[in-house]
Amino acid sequence: MNRRRFIATGAAGTAGAAVLATPNLASxxxxxxxxxxxxxxxxxxxxxxxxxxxxxxxxxxxxxxxxxxxxxxxxxxxxxxxxxxxxxxxxxxxxxxxxxxxxxxxxxxxxxxxxxxxxxxxxxxxxxxxxxxxxxxxxxxxxxxxxxxxxxxxAQMGGWFRKEIKSVEDLKGLKFRIAGYGGNVLGKLGVVTQQIGGPDIYPALERGVIDGAEWVGPYDDEKLGFNRVAQYYYYPGWWEYxxxxxxxxxxxxxxxxxxxxxxxxxxxxxxxxxxxxxxxxxLNPAALRRLIASGTQLRGFPRDVLTACYRASQDLYAEIGATNPRFKRIHEKWDAFRLEQTQWLRVAEDSLGNFLAATTAQR
Structure with a gap:
């Protein structure tokens, strides 16, 4: 008998038996x-x-x-x-x-x-x-x-508006679709906010039920066609970082x-x-370029608007915490983590990110 052939055949047979003996995972x-x-x-x-x-x-x-x-x-x-x-x-x-x-x-x-x-x-x-x-x-x-x-x-965008937002005064009376506590913050500044499910935002904006809406960012917003019913596209989406x-x-x-x-x-x-x-x-960068090429007006929220919104958000958290101990407890832990992370990344990453952004813009 060929010993080498016997060993090879035996090994193969053993392997085959092992395969047959292995139970099917799904069963x-x-x-x-x-x-x-x-x-x-x-x-x-x-x-x-x-x-x-x-x-x-x-x-x-x-x-x-x-x-x-x-x-x-x-x-x-x-x-x-x-x-x-x-x-x-x-x-x-x-x-x-x-x-x-x-x-x-x-x-x-x-x-x-x-x-x-x-x-x-x-x-x-x-x-x-x-x-x-x-x-x-x-x-x-x-x-x-x-x-x-x-x-x-x-990070999300700040949403679509039919008119420009040049100051805090421009927010008063504005009917805006937004989810979460961003709506409560804007409400403090005179915005009339509504929470509308994703499929219903476009028709509400088209019919003038709302004056503006936020969703996610360029890729999804383009798919939903918001650029066809609102001209101005704002950033940053400070309520949904x-x-x-x-x-x-x-x-x-x-x-x-x-x-x-x-x-x-x-x-x-x-x-x-x-x-x-x-x-x-x-996907978002290319979508933003397409939106701008189609006539979308890209705008940044003015500094005074961002400052007013930040202050209003801190007031809101204090008000909720005063009546809800669990919110206060969780928010305090969350906020301590946020502050520490902000300082760390300001040193470790933001400095380089800002330099690269400025340098790239000069090319």
Whole structure:
């Protein structure tokens, strides 16, 4: 007998037996099917696309055993009722932003973002190493959900206006669509604010129901056609420096998940958080150039407007904290983290960023 041939054949046979003996991953694990309504229009391939991306990654990492079926606004649940549907157990999970529901608990605004807040990098540090996610778990527990950070648009724009904003006086009486506590801040300066779901913003702006609206940034705003009904495009979006979007999971459904599925879901959401931010960073510059080429007038908010808004936001936080101890406690921790990070990045990154911006402009 050829000894070498016997060894090779035996090794191959052993390997084959091992393959045959390995159980199929999908059949070895429980098969779970969840429904996931979201708050963002299906036409937006980055916002809604991240919801799809997370579902795809969950399926891939469990060999199809854990499936999440995603839905757009209104297909199962209205855009601004996702948290209620998840908390009540009508669906297993939902993709939405906490600040849409701040009427239930003001701390839900901090979960997403509040005016003059954290950058994208700072926000992730706060969530993962600064204690943010642990603090938010307490807020979500009262709503019957577990919140998992699952998306971030990065810095947003200041929105679309039919007329120029040259001073604080120009804000008075302005009807403006905005979400979160940015609306409360602008309300202090005379703006009449409205929270309108994404699919309904364009018709409201077109019909003159509102005078202006903010959404996300150039790529999405171009898709939604806001440049066709408003001429002036302002920056920065000081109320949404880095809004975090969450996968909200019914608390009981989350508890019932096998440990491996919990790990998979959290990993997929982490991927989604960074996938969204990176994709917007790639897509927004070209979209902004197209908007300007089509006639959009790009404007920066005047310094006195930004200063007035900053002061009004600090007044707002003090007022809310005076009547809501939990908001005050979370905000104080968040603000201490923000101040320290701002000083650190001012030295470490902003100095170089400002130099490069000025130098590039001279080329």
């Amino acid at each position: 070895a694990q429980p098969r779970i099917r969840w429904r996931c309504p979201g708050s963002f229009p299906k036409s937006l391939d980055t916002l809604y696309g991240t919801q799809e991306f997370i579902a795809k990654r969950v399926s891939e990492m469990t060999d199809g055993a854990f499936q999440i079926q995603v839905f757009g606004p209104g297909e199962l649940v209205p855009a601004l009722q996702v948290l209620d549907a998840v908390g009540n157990g009508n669906v297993e999970c939902g993709y939405t932003s906490g600040y849409y529901y701040l009427g239930k608990d003001p701390s839900l605004a901090i979960v997403t973002c509040i005016p003059f807040g954290l950058s994208t990098r700072q926000h992730w540090a706060w969530l993962t190493h600064g204690g943010g996610r642990d603090l938010y778990a307490e807020v979500y527990r009262d709503q019957g959900v577990v919140g998992i950070p699952a998306g971030n648009t990065a 880095s809004p975090s979007i969450d996968m909200m999971v019914n608390a009981r459904a989350y508890d019932d998940l096998p440990a491996q599925y919990k790990a998979v879901l959290n990993a997929a959401c982490t991927e989604g958080w960074h996938w969204m931010a990176a994709r917007y960073d790639v």
